[in-house]
């Protein structure tokens with residue numbers, strides 16, 4: 001399995017699945033969530049609404065999946081990261097579960113390539129370096145067999161540098 005890091009916009013990628021940093025409502029929002037819904041179109045939102053009707057949204061640390069809509073991906077895996085609360089609300093456990101549950105769904109869907117944004121490090125204010133270690137170490141521990149490519153997509157320079165240095169250091 002190859003772990004890659006790139007700087008850019010996750011909505012532009014052609015991979016089997018991308019992961020969305022959603023919120024518990026699954027109805028979209030700002031940041032990467034807004035970008036994915038905007039580029040992916042109404043189909044993604046329609047499927048999110050169906051999931052909401054069935055299970056009432058998505059809890060922090062959990063993940064669900066929808067079609068990729070108009071994106072160049074088969075699936076969008078929506079996971080809900082924790083809001084940073086100075087480490088007082090089990091944020092690291094929740095963030096670890098985001099990556100674990102997204103990977104579990106990727107295995108179920110037999111995806112061979114998956115791209116992750118830097119979950120929780122934007123609007124939810126998780127410290128970037130700590131979030132990167134959780135992301136990379138959780139992925140390294142799981143390594144599903146048929147997953148050939150894992151791409152960390154960094155939108156900002158800070159995250160790109162943190163991931164690049166950690167993976168190449």
Ligand code: AR6
Nearest residue numbers: 009010021023029030031032033035120121122123124155
């Ligand atoms: N491609 C890749 N990464 C991106 C993109 C993009 N197009 N746009 C932003 N990022 P955030 P969170 C990066 O705020 O912190 C939403 O309103 C961004 O630079 O998107 O988990 C949801 O609905 C940052 O590094 O997600 C929730 O309410 C990372 O994506 C809330 O924000 C995550 O930033 C979730 O907050």
